[in-house]
Amino acid sequence: MAIVPKHIKELAPYKPGKPASEILREFGLRKIIKLNSNENPGGPSPKAIDAARAALVNCHRYPDPAGYELKTKLCEKYDLERSNVVLGSGSEGIMSIIMRTFLAPDDEIIGARNSFIGFKVLANASGRRINWVPMDNYRYDLNALAGAINEYTKIIYLANPDNPTGSYFKRSEFETFIRQVPARVLVILDEAYFEFARSHADYPDSMMYRFDNVITLRTFSKAHGLAGFRVGYGFAHEELIGNLMKVRLPFEPALPSLAAAVAAMEDEQYLRRTLERNRVELERLEREFRGLGCRPLPSVTNFLTLVFDDGEKSRAFAEGLLQKGILVRHLAGFGWQDCVRITVGLAEDNTILLQAAEKVLQCL
Numbered sequence: 001m002a003i004v005p006k007h008i009k010e011l012a013p014y015k016p017g018k019p020a021s022e023i024l025r026e027f028g029l030r031k032i033i034k035l036n037s038n039e040n041p042g043g044p045s046p047k048a049i050d051a052a053r054a055a056l057v058n059c060h061r062y063p064d065p066a067g068y069e070l071k072t073k074l075c076e077k078y079d080l081e082r083s084n085v086v087l088g089s090g091s092e093g094i095m096s097i098i099m100r101t102f103l104a105p106d107d108e109i110i111g112a113r114n115s116f117i118g119f120k121v122l123a124n125a126s127g128r129r130i131n132w133v134p135m136d137n138y139r140y141d142l143n144a145l146a147g148a149i150n151e152y153t154k155i156i157y158l159a160n161p162d163n164p165t166g167s168y169f170k171r172s173e174f175e176t177f178i179r180q181v182p183a184r185v186l187v188i189l190d191e192a193y194f195e196f197a198r199s200h201a202d203y204p205d206s207m208m209y210r211f212d213n214v215i216t217l218r219t220f221s222k223a224h225g226l227a228g229f230r231v232g233y234g235f236a237h238e239e240l241i242g243n244l245m246k247v248r249l250p251f252e253p254a255l256p257s258l259a260a261a262v263a264a265m266e267d268e269q270y271l272r273r274t275l276e277r278n279r280v281e282l283e284r285l286e287r288e289f290r291g292l293g294c295r296p297l298p299s300v301t302n303f304l305t306l307v308f309d310d311g312e313k314s315r316a317f318a319e320g321l322l323q324k325g326i327l328v329r330h331l332a333g334f335g336w337q338d339c340v341r342i343t344v345g346l347a348e349d350n351t352i353l354l355q356a357a358e359k360v361l362q363c364l
C-alpha cells in the first residue's frame with residue numbers, strides 16, 4: 001500500500017506470547033507461573049484496588065487532565081513543582097510523547113543496541129536515523145554512546161538499570177558521560193527499576209542531579225505492582241515538560257489508574273515488602289542457578305538473565321520450562337540469542353521454577 005511509509009512497512013509487528021489458556025490446554029497443565037514480563041508477582045496493593053474501585057462510580061467523567069492529586073504526591077516526595085512532572089500511560093507512553101514532541105525531520109537518535117525493546121520499537125517507528133551502539137559485556141558503554149554524538153543527535157536513551165541485562169551504570173560513569181552531552185541533546189533516563197536499584201550506593205539516582213536536558217522516567221508498573229493500570233511519570237525542567245504537555249493526550253492516565261497510583265504511593269508497607277521479598281528471592285535464584293551450572297548476569301532489578309552456550313540451548317531451556325507451565329523470556333528479540341530472562345517470582349513459585357529448571361537442564 002502506497003500510503004504506508006517505508007519505515008513503517010519494514011517494522012516487525014509485536015509478537016505476543018501464547019495466551020495462558022492455550023498453554024494450559026496444549027501441555028495439559030493446571031497452573032501457569034508467569035515470569036516473563038518483570039511484573040510484581042505479589043499482586044497489587046489492596047489499597048490501590050480499593051481506591052480504583054471507589055473511583056469507578058465517577059467513570060462517566062473524564063479523568064483530571066492535570067492529574068492534580070498524583071502530581072501533588074510526587075512533588076511532595078521528590079521536592080518538585082507540578083510544572084516539573086508529566087504523567088502518561090506507563091513510562092512507554094511518555095517515551096512516545098517525547099518522540100512526538102522533540103524529533104524534527106533531520107534529528108537522530110542514539111541508544112544501546114540490545115537494551116529495552118520498547119524504546120527500540122518507538123525509535124524505529126519514528127523513521128529517524130538511529131545509531132544503535134553496542135553494549136560492553138552486557139553493560140551500557142557510556143563512553144561509546146557519548147562518542148556517537150554528532151551535530152544531528154537529538155535524543156539519547158539510557159535505561160538504568162537496563163532491561164534485559166539487569167546491569168546498571170555507576171554514578172562516576174554517568175557523571176563522565178553527561179559532561180560530554182551538549183545541552184541541545186535530550187537524555188531520556190529510563191528508571192523503570194529504580195526502586196529495586198536505589199539501595200546500591202553507587203547507583204546514580206537521577207533526581208540527585210536535575211540536569212536541564214535530562215528527563216527521568218519512572219513507573220507504577222514494576223515495584224508498585226500496577227502494570228495493568230498503565231501509569232508512568234516523568235520529571236524534567238519545566239520548559240521541557242511544558243512542551244510535552246502540548247503534545248500529550250489530555251486524558252491519560254485513566255481515572256481509576258490515577259486513583260490506584262495515589263493509593264499505591266501511600267502504601268509504603270507494600271513497597272517495603274515487595275523490595276524485601278525481591279532481595280531475598282533474587283539472591284536465592286542467583287545462588288541456586290549458579291549451583292545448577294548456569295551463568296546468571298549480576299542484577300539489581302526484579303529479574304535475572306541467564307547466559308547459555310548458544311541460542312539452541314537457551315531456546316530449549318525456555319521451551320522446556322514453557323512445557324511445565326513456567327513462562328520466561330527468551331531474549332532473541334532483544335538481540336541476545338543465547339540468553340533467557342526470568343522475573344523473580346514468589347518464593348513458592350521460585351521453588352517450582354528451580355525444580356523444573358534442574359530437570360530441563362539435564363536434557364540440554
Ligand SMILES: Cc1ncc(COP(=O)(O)O)c(C=O)c1O
Nearest residue numbers: 090091092116163192219221232
Ligand atoms: C526499562 C523499561 N522501561 C520501561 C518499561 C515499561 O514500563 P511501563 O509499564 O511504565 O510502560 C519497561 C517494562 O518492561 C522496562 O523494562
